Amino acid sequence: MMIDVDMALIISILASTLRRTVPLLLAATGGSFSMRAGVIDLGLEGMMLAGSFFSIMGTWLTGSLWIGLLFGVVSGVLFSMLHAVMHINYKVNGSISGMAVNLLAAAMTPLLLTIVYGLSGKSEIVESFSNFDPDWLMNIPFIGPILASQNAIFFIAIALVIISWIFMFKTTFGLRMRMVGENPHAASAVGLNVKGYKYFGVAMSGALAGLGGAYLSLGQMGMFVKDMTAGRGYIAVVINAFGRYNPFGALAGSAFFGFFDALQTIFQSVLPSQLVMMTPYVVTILVIVFGLKGGRAPAGTGKHVED
């Protein structure tokens, strides 16, 4: 009997770990595109937040989950373009332009909530992605129930990680994008369109972060809540550095953070909620200060090529 309970708990924690991994994983993988193209990924938080909000709005407007998801991705890209234009065209420091995206999303989403829904702080509830739980999957012991409590976006995310890795390290485009990120002058000298690759990297970060944001709202609660991302975009920045700007590294890092996040549920009953909610931030601080030794960002990060 005891074993049964423990098993159920383990399964629930692991299932919860995966659910908390997905948004981080998508954002961090997006961030690796941006960083590999030599643009700092500090705007992930804002792109995610935009994705959360606009995916709900898309579904609210059209009634379709998938169109809502598309809204989330496109809004992530649009917000990322602010970062891209400021940093790549106007040569604004990437940290500043990234923060501008974050602050804009943080300011605009509550404003739009008020304007569109007349509600302050949260949106109306729409449909959300349901779990993927066919019978055959439930019958597989252990892994079955864990995977069964995931939705479609989870499987999309895993596929995207693999595709992203292949893209970055096996294709011509990926090699060239990495060259731009490592040494834009060298890339320019062999005739590559440096700005184009940078724009691409940033747009990919916007698309994936937007998708990650959509997972939080459309993939779970079916509604948007003010400041819904709660710093996950920043945590994704750290995960990305932790994972050496590699999608598989991002996977490992996200799972690590997702696990700590999932542990919260256990402590919730014992400790005051504020202290429990501090965990991911404390873990992030510890990782930044002690866990990033020996890592190296692409050498050309933040460098521009004169026109």
Add this chain to the structure above:
Amino acid sequence: MEIVRMEKITKVYPGTVALKNVNFTLNEGEILSLLGENGAGKSTLMKILYGMTEPTSGDVYYRGEPIDFRRPVDAIEKGICMVHQHFMLVPAFTVTENIIAGSEPGKNGFVDMKEARKVVKDLISQFKFNIDPDTKVENLSVGEQQRVEILKVLYRKADIIILDEPTAVLTPQEVDDLFIILRRLRAEGKSIIIITHKLKETIALADRVMILRDGELIRDDVDPSEVSTNELSEMMVGREVDLQERHPAKNIGEVALRVSGLTVEEDGKKKVNNVSFEVKAGEILGIAGVEGNGQTQLIEALTGLRRVNSMELLLNGEKISGTSNKFLRAGIAHVPEDRTSMGLVKEMSIKYNLILGYHREDDCCDSRGILKRKDIEEKGNRLKTQFLIKAPSVDAKIEELSGGNQQKVVIARAFSHDPKAIIIAHPTRGVDVGAMEYIHQQMIELRDKGAAILLISADLDEVKTLSDRLLVMFEGEIVSETMPGKLSDIEMGLLMTGGRSMIEGEL
């Protein structure tokens, strides 16, 4: 057979005319040396040919047909490639990746690494380059990196290869190797242009010499076998210069700076290994060596910028240790190797740069730490006049000055604070002949006033001309002490690359 012709090229930048009506031709299978001082227009001319910039007026013909390159890719497509002075390589990539990136073999968007490695291997063996295609470029020596650059060009099937200051960072042996490679390329029918200001190399290598001065074409038909370096330098500068003239020290005094047992470890490697030497008052001690053999670490140790594993430094018998502030206070001045990044704050005014490092002295601030703005202004004006710094006022920002005048600000600051000893690194890197003469003259004056000068320079000619005594550094050790002029360049070159035993045998 003429391959490129440029007619009446004029290029105007805001404020300056970089090229005035310059005509240029290049023949198939020749090595053309494009000679000129900094700012003479040679780089601009090549940038036009390479499509990096467009001429204000004038025409470019390639094999007789007019062309209008907008981007370097256009030039690359026609087989015109450039080896830049600052290598365009990705240190984190392998040799193969560096060579193929931008024109990769493969299909459906995937890179065919197998094919790439094969092509690169073939190229390496065809030209006997002796490089492993799978090493990361960050692990290669400077000479090997240059060979990767040349491979990049060959991989792109270049017919015309432009090399910008290719020997600036090479050892004498590496220069010889490069020349062998270039001659081999010429034999294969390639046309080569080298942009340079080094006269000896021009004479040794080129088939034809073209000289630019102040944006104008002086000569384009000089036969290097018929001219001397002095004649070339006169054509280049427009007047007689003699940078080779020595001014031996007249009054060498007691030992001022004594360094013993200096060891610096970095990443577990001994970058400076048990180095000891002394510099006397009124003497210039030169340190020759190929860059990257511990000079940077040596300079940083002697100026307090780096923690050392062991060192005893005595200045006039007094032991000095601690931070760079302590070293400066004690009277060890420093002219850093890269003036804009290490010696100046370009956003700040001349007068505030002239006190940098000495801003805590009594003539700059009072005991409560308040700056004496009037005194700083006066001091600025005095030094501006004394060191001939060309600027509208001492309130002008450093970024508004030319490179030569920026260097004068650094020199003025270091030389005017009565240094007992001074560490000078690469004082004339990137400055033109005029500024070079001026700086050399100032150094000799300072020495004759009794300062102990340690000169570290990668320019062998500079070290030989200025030094009263010479040390050669290789892999963090002093491998030889000699007097300037005693050893030939070849012998010096051997010492600089670790050929100690051979030379010692001969001595």
Add this chain to the structure above:
Amino acid sequence: MRLDNLKSSKYSNLRTSVVNSFFALVFSLVLGAIFISITGYSPFETYKAIFWLSFSTIKGFALTLSQATPLMFTGISFAIAYKVKMINTGAEGQLYAGAMAAALVGAYVTNIPGIVHIPLAMFVAFIAGGIIAGLVAIAKIYTGASEIILTLMLNNVIILFTSFLANGPLKPEGSGIGQTERIAESAELMRLVPQTQLTIALLIVIALAIIIQYMLDRTVFGYEIKVTGNNRKAAEVAGINVSKISILTFALSGAVAGMGGAAMVLGVNYRFIEGFSSGYGFAGISIAALAAYSPFGVIPAAFMIGILRAGTITLSRTTSIPIEFVDVIQVLVIIFVAAPAMIRQILNLFKKITGKNKKKEIAGGEVQ
């Protein structure tokens, strides 16, 4: 109005900054007008009402200044850190830390006169903010960690932790919301205008701005800060202890934000209340940008944003113009100030369009 060919001297730099900030603000207000239009109000009337509220009555003016006061603290805070090219996104957390520290001193240190109590509470808040920022700077210098992410994460930690204190151990009995005990009367800041929230905190922050500006322009410490900020390597070569200067400057930045929290507790709320800051920390970034990162310039910049904040708060009670509208304006200011070239291009575009319109007007002037 030409932004490009201004050169050298001090005054033209100042002029460039002022012109730049002016257009940044104007463009942000123009874009903000779009949001007002969506809500169905006339942007022009709304802006007029906002402006009128600040200048028509003494109370309105006092409200503006009291709204601007915490922004001055956070604006100065961001500007100082930026002098060593470090970005203090942690003013929000440092503000909370300072507020909690001041609330504790205000409530639990009693029986001392105001002349001691107020400075003591302010000082403790100064130290609290300073230590937090100082630790971040130390982590940045010695491990290379990004101060931006560190401070942002710390914001969450501090806000949650103070909220835990205000809901748990420090909560007064019978209180419905998360807050601490009321401070002693001796710790209350004197009001400048009766029945408003405008207190001597305004004078304190103006004095602070002047002192810090003087320190930057006239002292060796300020000189070393500027050298470090512009070129760290050159600073090292010049014998400046770059780590020390960076840590001290960043700590000072946090300390000033901490004082801002104290000002809110001692002058406005009289206790620590969870969630008391309406985004003062991030507003500081915008204000510092508008002030071209000059500590003294923060005073007028914060005043301008204060007009918007005070006016919008009053308007939001009677209309459906949301308060969040000001936050968007603030971000737009950051964007425009960061990219002066963008302002220049928009101006040129504007010139072209108006140029064309003029031609059209001449051609088809009578049609209308």
